[in-house]
Amino acid sequence: MNAQQTNALPYKGTGRSLPDTPYEERSWPEGPRWRSFDGGPPMPEPPPEDEADRRLGPVTVPRQPPPDEVRLVNAAILLRRPLLVTGRPGVGKSALAYRIARELGLGRVLQWPITSRTSLTSGLYEYDAIGRAQSHNPWLMSAAQQQPTADEAAADIGDFIQLGPLGTALLPYRLPRVLLIDEIDKGDADLPNDLLTLFEDGWYAVPPLVRVRKQHPRVTVHTADPGGFASVAEGVVTARAFPIVIMTSNGERAFPEAFMRRCLRLDMADLDAEGLAELLSAHFSDRLGDMQGKLIRAFKSHSEESSGLAADMLLNAAHLVTSGAYTYAEGDDAEWQSVLSAIWHPLNADGAGRSD
CATH class of the missing domain: 3.40.50.300 (P-loop containing nucleotide triphosphate hydrolases)
Structure with a gap:
């Protein structure tokens, strides 16, 4: 083309x-x-x-x-x-x-x-239909209200249609x-x-x-x-x-x-590293800095182990990092790894990953 x-x-x-x-x-x-x-x-x-x-x-x-x-x-x-x-x-x-x-x-x-x-x-x-019928019920109308004629009742039908x-x-x-x-x-x-x-x-x-x-x-x-x-x-x-x-x-x-x-x-295929980087940049601009590549590598590794993770799970991890509540650490940081395991859980109920 x-x-x-x-x-x-x-x-x-x-x-x-x-x-x-x-x-x-x-x-x-x-x-x-x-x-x-x-x-x-x-x-x-x-x-x-x-x-x-x-x-x-x-x-x-x-x-x-x-x-x-x-x-x-x-x-x-x-x-x-x-x-x-x-x-x-x-x-x-x-x-x-x-x-x-x-x-x-x-x-x-x-x-x-x-x-x-x-x-x-x-x-x-x-x-x-029930709401319209109730609005025309003389027993539910106040003394100040006048019962509508048949023509008036038909005219207000649009109020009850969405x-x-x-x-x-x-x-x-x-x-x-x-x-x-x-x-x-x-x-x-x-x-x-x-x-x-x-x-x-x-x-x-x-x-x-x-x-x-x-x-x-x-x-x-x-x-x-x-x-x-x-x-x-x-x-x-x-x-x-x-x-x-x-x-x-x-x-x-x-x-x-x-x-x-x-x-x-x-x-639509799973996002590759470049697509994940675009996703993070769109929501976090340059706030992740050097952590962006590290997060993507960790995410892809967890995704392979879990037979696939959803991309919005990566956004969750990025938000925790940029919030200041957690300090990102690669390797053996027990607290951070526990957090990742919690938010990067397998998508199926039994935790064994998807087979399809």
């Missing part, structure tokens, strides 16, 4: 943000015709990203990204396809979503953590939102297939709003952004710019072929 082609790609992976161009004036690469969506009037600019510095550290020097990361993130953006990011715990799968949002100036990351109880509907919206992270990501924003679907392999076996139709069509209905659309064709609801609101027409939400979907997996189970066919896959 020549320099001109590289410059045309939106994501560089260096960690540095794009030039400060107003949201309404920024361009975005065109996607395939069969992956285009028309969600009507665009939403206002999303809230700014407020978690990236805490999770990634401030950008002091440009990051040296793995080529596969840059290649596949850009392919996912250009093709409007979800990116499935696999790898062991602690390699930076979730951090990728925050890096993309900060670098491309796409606003706050919408995070959807998956558990065995997660359903597609819970990611799209929640409707507090769009989830997935539902918010599909709102008609001019530029795509970044959606992090975290640990999708922990979800119900049907969840990946449930997502297929949604990602192909780029729209979903909110049944409580569909039922009142004749009386109230446009209703304002809450979104997954703090204090956020959105207007929903006819009870249906349709995307304009398909979101940048980052799905993380620890490799705990396989996914259906139809699901994998519609995703791109990035396998």
